[in-house]
Amino acid sequence: MQFSENWLRTFVNPSMTSVQLGHALTMAGLEVEEMAPVAPAFDSIVIGEVIEAIKHPDADRLQVCKVNVGKEILQIVCGASNARVGLKVPCALVGAELPGISIKQAKVRGVESFGMLCSAKELGLAAEANGLLELPDDAVAGQDIREYLYLNDYAFTLKLTPNRADCLSILGIARDVTAITGAPLTLPVLNTAKIESTKIQAVNVAAKQACPAYYGRVIESVNAQAKTPDWMIRNLERSGVRSISAIVDITNYVLLELGQPMHAFDLATLNGAINVRFASENEQIKLLNNTDIKLAGDDLVIADNSGAIALAGIMGGEPTSVTDATTAIFLESAFFTPDTIAGKARRLGLSTDSSYRFERGVDFGHTKLALERATDLVLQICGGKAGEISEVVNQLPERVSVTLRYSRLCSVLGITIPKQTVGILLTQLGFKFTENDDIFVIKAPSYRFDIAREEDLIEEIARLHGYDKIPAITPSANLSMLNAPESALSAAWLHDALQAQGYQEIITYSFVDESWERDLLGNANPIKLKNPIASNLSVMRSGLWGGLLDTLTYNINRKQERAMLFEVGSSYHQTPQGFDEQARVAGLFYGAFQPEQWGATSKDVDFYDVKATIEQLTQGNAEYRLETHTALHPGQSARIYLDGNPIGWLGKLHPKWQQHYGLAKNCFLFELEVSPLLQKPVASYFEVPKTLAIRRDLAVIVDVNKPVQEIINAVTNAKIPLVTQVQLFDIYQGKGIPENKKSLALSVLMQDTHKTLVDIEAEAAMAQLLKLLENQFGASLRN
Structure with missing residues (x-):
């Protein structure tokens, strides 16, 4: 989250320097990743007004300008093509230090020059410039340019954790600054729009659970070509958002200010009522970035009678977008549940500010307020007539009460914070609570999705109190040796035993390709992920062979002709009661039995070489039964039993899979449950025979x-x-x-x-x- 410090200080202005504010935010858990000045350090640059511009007597491309800098009139030679009478422009006085430039009195082709008229590039405000930086007509000659352009500002970049979605706005950060410093919070003045239009856009929400709240209103007679005010452009650009057009800039501004994503439709392009619904299978939409997207059945869309016109919570559609010819808009503000939006943008290869916020949770208590704020800005900047708000509100998320035990708070933090201080900190956070003896019963506001249990409240108190105020006390405890059961082996034994035989350990993803489960392991119903990180990592593995074979292929492609690999990891299975996770060990042996050497004849690994590994892992107690597995050769596969219970498989890779993976030699695999392998019989005494057998x-x-x-x-x-x-x-x-x-x-x-x-x-x-x-x-x- 990037934002302008000056913008933040219009909400809350603590008595701190920029560095102190950054430190306070970081110590409160909002890590300041970067704090960069919006302009390089320079001084002695003021606003100048060109009152005369004549051609240089000895140079065609130069002009001799008379410039009013407030207290005096300076003669300055300038080569910029846009220098003209009446222009207001930054003027560097003699003695000014610009990035890489020192301004001195000089003669230019025989004419004295007492300063320099500046472009945005020379001020360090832009990488390139085509001429002088032109200032508005109301700029006052002689005023310091840093003050006029608000250049004494810093762009803060916060590295937020996923649970702090409330701080993805200036208002959210300001709330935290208020809680940290106690400085008063000043909200922007909100003017409720005067209803001057009778036009109402009908709205229907079919997906009520996915969209619990939807607000929208028509604004007619807008000037879509109106210029975005400089103060808005400045705040947007210093927050990393470029200016596009007045209406789009307003929606982006409200997004950054209040954290509420919004969208404006060109009213003339809408066909019938707005309907919030899930997409039909293979329905298509053309988005604002000019990409055509084929939608899935779980994609939430905003639609009219012509079909989908926006991908809800992610991006609007191109056919209904606002253009310079737009004269009436339908402005929407909605709340979409995080589960509905999560993962959709990534699946479609998109990344937007709206989806980033909706995935983490948007304040559903300010959805309508954000619409009023955006309406007010549209009327101020673009003019127009506002209509009544169309609203559909269903069951909003319930904010459950969370209990905080004062004794538990002190126990976890290891310090005693006065109970009164705890109450003050909760109040500063905007939490409503009741106190009964040792217990605080707290209801978090609508913008704090992350407050769900007692530990969350303890964390809030700790960060506001100050982590640096919690002393680092060295713990003291009695250390004693615990009895190790004779009938159990440690998990490390398993790793050591395989490594001693020459196997190398690998670690692979528990997420695998669905085809591995279906074809290689015969699992027709794997556990599917709701939000996979990649299309080929969409299910949970029920066995470890897929990762081993994938790693083998990777090594063979790099000219490795022999591989002994093993992995100890979890497999995941569906049961009538839910899900079951089992620890398993799997191994793979490919190529020659021994590394190439001069003193022994090369021999490829066979079934019994790998069986010897199983014998060691099972301490010689395994039983082998001829059974078939989809991944194994039907004539060289065995089910492994221990104490009469099946614990795994051993065998040669099936010829079709050997061909599929392009393996020139035989490959042998095994997989065993871990827990039975860690049990061993307790040693018992028997008399040493005195006679021969x-x-x-x-x-x-x-x-x-x-x-x-x-x-x-x-x-x-x-x-x-x-x-x-x-x-x-x-x-x-x-x-x-x-x-x-x-x-x-x-x-x-x-x-x-x-x-x-x-x-x-x-x-x-x-x-x-x-x-x-x-x-x-x-x-x-x-x-």
């Missing part, structure tokens, strides 16, 4: 589709006496093995902690194990 090898034939892990789990869970470990060491299919069968070679370790086993005991245990395999899996002993 006995090993027996067993070869059995089972169905080819029978998972080996299921067989080993069944043996482990059966807890056959003496059997301490069963491992697979070979699989065979081929000659001697029936079709659709496979041979599993298992090593079985048996041990007794108290005595040495004898053969008969070992054979009995092996017989029990074989019977278990026959009964549960139809296994037969291989001959």
